[in-house]
Amino acid sequence: MNENRQAKAAQGEIAANESSASETGGGEALVRVALAGRSYDVLVGPGLAPRAAALIDKRLGPARCAIVTDANVAATHLAGVAAGLEAMGRLAGSKILVPGESGKSFAVLAELCESLLAMQLERGDLVLALGGGVIGDLAGFAASILRRGIRYVQLPTTLLAQVDSSVGGKTAINASHGKNLLGTFHQPSLVLADIDLLATLPPRQFRAGYVEAAKYAMLADAAYFDWLEANRTSLFRQEPAALSEAIAIAVAGKAAIVARDETETGERMLLNLGHTFGHALEAWAGYSDKLLHGEAVAIGITLAFELSHELGFSDAMSVERVRSHLASAGLPTHIKQIPGNDWPDADTLLRLMAQDKKVRAGQLTLILARGIGKAFATRDVGAATVRDFLERRIG
Numbered sequence: 176m177n178e179n180r181q182a183k184a185a186q187g188e189i190a191a192n193e194s195s196a197s198e199t200g201g202g203e204a205l206v207r208v209a210l211a212g213r214s215y216d217v218l219v220g221p222g223l224a225p226r227a228a229a230l231i232d233k234r235l236g237p238a239r240c241a242i243v244t245d246a247n248v249a250a251t252h253l254a255g256v257a258a259g260l261e262a263m264g265r266l267a268g269s270k271i272l273v274p275g276e277s278g279k280s281f282a283v284l285a286e287l288c289e290s291l292l293a294m295q296l297e298r299g300d301l302v303l304a305l306g307g308g309v310i311g312d313l314a315g316f317a318a319s320i321l322r323r324g325i326r327y328v329q330l331p332t333t334l335l336a337q338v339d340s341s342v343g344g345k346t347a348i349n350a351s352h353g354k355n356l357l358g359t360f361h362q363p364s365l366v367l368a369d370i371d372l373l374a375t376l377p378p379r380q381f382r383a384g385y386v387e388a389a390k391y392a393m394l395a396d397a398a399y400f401d402w403l404e405a406n407r408t409s410l411f412r413q414e415p416a417a418l419s420e421a422i423a424i425a426v427a428g429k430a431a432i433v434a435r436d437e438t439e440t441g442e443r444m445l446l447n448l449g450h451t452f453g454h455a456l457e458a459w460a461g462y463s464d465k466l467l468h469g470e471a472v473a474i475g476i477t478l479a480f481e482l483s484h485e486l487g488f489s490d491a492m493s494v495e496r497v498r499s500h501l502a503s504a505g506l507p508t509h510i511k512q513i514p515g516n517d518w519p520d521a522d523t524l525l526r527l528m529a530q531d532k533k534v535r536a537g538q539l540t541l542i543l544a545r546g547i548g549k550a551f552a553t554r555d556v557g558a559a560t561v562r563d564f565l566e567r568r569i570g
């Protein structure tokens with residue numbers, strides 16, 4: 176990590192008083208998520224998965240591990256991780272789930288918990304989440320309720336999971352009423368973000384994951400946004416140095432926010448930039464491949480900046496930089512870029528937005544921005560204003 180960016184990443188740490196981003200001897204970046212008794216390390220770099228068993232053993236002590244993964248990830252990455260655990264006598268078993276958002280259900284959670292119990296995981300043992308955000312959310316949820324809570328380690332395999340979902344301890348499944356409405360806060364004990372695993376990720380998934388890194392820049396770190404603009408080509412070529420740096424900065428930023436507001440009573444809400452609109456769009460699309468989570472968030476972030484500009488908070492230049500950066504990464508920025516030729520109307524989106532977890536006393540909490548890197552939460556924008564804005568955006 177170059178000196179400027181390392182210093183920038185560490186700023187979050189200084190503000191949080193504890194989190195840090197630095198290089199370890201092994202060439203990977205180390206980010207500390209500082210949560211008193213629940214603190215943990217995030218390692219970011221190449222070559223971590225083959226060493227997972229040894230890294231876990233060294234940091235968390237001897238424990239049996241149950242690997243939770245999905246069929247896509249299992250095809251390329253399970254054998255190596257399982258062999259490492261097996262060689263050290265630590266493998267309790269592997270559970271391979273069906274890939275996709277539909278897996279975040281009560282039925283799959285129940286099946287997973289039964290399988291983990293059948294592996295006779297004890298209180299001191301570990302769940303190892305090997306997969307994207309879906310597997311991380313599910314495995315974390317299962318770990319949080321198994322025998323009233325056991326430890327888990329995240330080995331994220333998508334860019335989205337490496338920059339965002341593997342850190343911060345939010346676990347969830349979806350309900351018929353909306354996304355992530357059932358879940359717990361349960362921090363992992365260690366996160367190993369191995370950038371080598373991203374080589375097998377389909378390009379569309381890589382782009383969708385990139386949104387969460389750009390989101391962090393757009394909400395809290397204008398210098399990081401400049402850096403992303405300058406390094407987009409290297410990042411999308413998956414050049415190791417650029418990729419590790421981008422992930423470590425986003426993780427350090429998120430870690431600092433989580434350290435200040437673990438259970439999202441204030442500042443952590445800012446990480447939902449673009450998500451209130453985005454979740455409504457995902458729900459409308461039926462959580463299908465028609466619109467990936469990151470794609471929905473890309474449209475949602477653009478809407479949030481456009482609304483911020485309309486309400487006089489953000490300058491037009493910031494809106495344009497956000498829109499053109501996302502578009503140049505091949506991401507949708509407008510509802511009408513969702514494939515097909517029918518789109519949700521404003522009332523449908525508003526109804527779906529009302530299920531947002533940030534709704535208080537029926538009033539939407541919106542994350543808006545006073546420019547790049549200057550997001551804020553507000554309850555002062557009425558439903559009629561949002562409806563009118565959406566109607567004009569879709570119309």
Ligand SMILES: NC(=O)c1ccc[n+]([C@@H]2O[C@H](COP(=O)([O-])OP(=O)(O)OC[C@H]3O[C@@H](n4cnc5c(N)ncnc54)[C@H](O)[C@@H]3O)[C@@H](O)[C@H]2O)c1
Pocket residue numbers: 245246247248274275276279306307308309310312332333334335336339340341342343344345346355372373374375376377380383384468469
């Ligand atoms: N807990 C949090 O803080 C948090 C934050 C953001 C998002 N999320 C959740 O994360 C989920 C989205 O995560 P995601 O985008 O990682 O989706 P995902 O887990 O469904 O993975 C996307 C697809 O890529 C495949 N895949 C994963 N790793 C691969 C690899 N290395 N090579 C080839 N294929 C691979 C998966 O099988 C899947 O088909 C959503 O459910 C969202 O709600 C959670």
